Amino acid sequence: xxxxxxxxxxxxxxxxxxxxxxxxxxxxxxxxxxxxxxxxxxxxxxxxxxxxxxxxxxxxxxxxxxxxxxxxxxxxxxxxxxxxxxxxxxxxxxxxxxxxxxxxxxxxxxxxxxxxxxxxxxxxxxxxxxxxxxxxxxxxxxxxxxxxxxxxxxxxxxxxxxxxxx
Ligand code: FES
Ligand code: FES
Numbered sequence: 399x400x401x402x403x404x405x406x407x408x409x410x411x412x413x414x415x416x417x418x419x420x421x422x423x424x425x426x427x428x429x430x431x432x433x434x435x436x437x438x439x440x441x442x443x444x445x446x447x448x449x450x451x452x453x454x455x456x457x458x459x460x461x462x463x464x465x466x467x468x469x470x471x472x473x474x475x476x477x478x479x480x481x482x483x484x485x486x487x488x489x490x491x492x493x494x495x496x497x498x499x500x501x502x503x504x505x506x507x508x509x510x511x512x513x514x515x516x517x518x519x520x521x522x523x524x525x526x527x528x529x530x531x532x533x534x535x536x537x538x539x540x541x542x543x544x545x546x547x548x549x550x551x552x553x554x555x556x557x558x559x560x561x562x563x564x
Pocket of ligand 1: 443444454
């Protein structure tokens with residue numbers, strides 16, 4: 399049995415230890431906000447935060463998260479009280495089709511928790527997620543907007559825990 403915490407709730411899994419975390423989130427916990435894209439660690443659609451680090455959950459076996467705290471897109475703030483990143487995403491109207499966006503938001507959330515005022519180079523380095531709709535310029539603007547907001551107000555990361563090209 400593997401035990402881990404998802405969005406503040408403990409979860410026990412009897413699945414094989416090499417099962418990807420993404421499967422546990424989507425198929426067992428029915429948290430479908432984390433998306434399956436490539437399945438080989440390239441696209442970032444499956445990004446979640448594990449102990450403060452953005453990770454591609456399709457590449458993380460559940461045995462590797464035993465005892466760890468995971469935050470998914472469902473663990474961020476509700477729409478009534480968005481985090482600075484969620485608010486910036488709305489203000490910049492970032493999503494197009496939306497498929498990549500939960501992974502983008504989780505990667506950006508981890509970035510701002512680690513680096514509250516990232517440069518464009520920091521953003522490029524951290525945000526390696528792929529967007530087929532080409533929302534990269536809006537992703538970048540939203541991260542800068544959120545960084546500005548957090549300098550004066552809201553936390554960049556949700557209470558539960560912890561990209562792009564022009
Ligand atoms: S589905 Fe995990 S990186 Fe693409
Ligand atoms: S918004 Fe469509 S893939 Fe990114």
